[in-house]
Amino acid sequence: MGLTETPPPPYWAVVFSSLRTAGDHGYAAMAEAMESLARLQPGFLGFEHARDESRGISVSYWRSPEAIRAWRENLEHQQAQRAGRERWYARYQVRICKVERAYGCEQSR
């Protein structure tokens, strides 16, 4: 699995940091369904996530703040957000960010 390719800035990012509750409770299946659904949304640019035992960070990239708002208001996604609050996350933090600069490095070895 590589890193997410994104166009030159500016674009937007949603940084979602979470502490999970214990157990799965349908989380893995819903996370996969939501990632598939996000990929279909207008203005979706990419997604990356990493997870330790308890803490996760997911970052989704979007063309505009309007695209983020539309995804947030998507009905299936709202249902998942509600389940997230009720069952999966002990705590979470969402940050809506404008990506102003980006650079990277790939080893050629």
Add this chain to the structure above:
Amino acid sequence: MGLTETPPPPYWAVVFSSLRTAGDHGYAAMAEAMESLARLQPGFLGFEHARDESRGISVSYWRSPEAIRAWRENLEHQQAQRAGRERWYARYQVRICKVERAYGCEQSR
């Protein structure tokens, strides 16, 4: 370990996504030293990270773009960045972001 507390926006975030090379090669010790050093920098607000087997996401939060620039140019940090490019990361991507909105949720159960 909780989530990072940050002040109300706007503030800035550096999202660092990476694919690691195999083996440690001094990575864990240097990562710990760099986190400690970052915490001493003016304008540092917080740090969170999560890591799968191969992929990591680290997000550091800063008061201003100037604080990010000063940290990027810190000599010890530059040395670590060089070692990162040479030894630890098969690939990485850095995104400098302005956090425009933030909200969260904590379960009271």
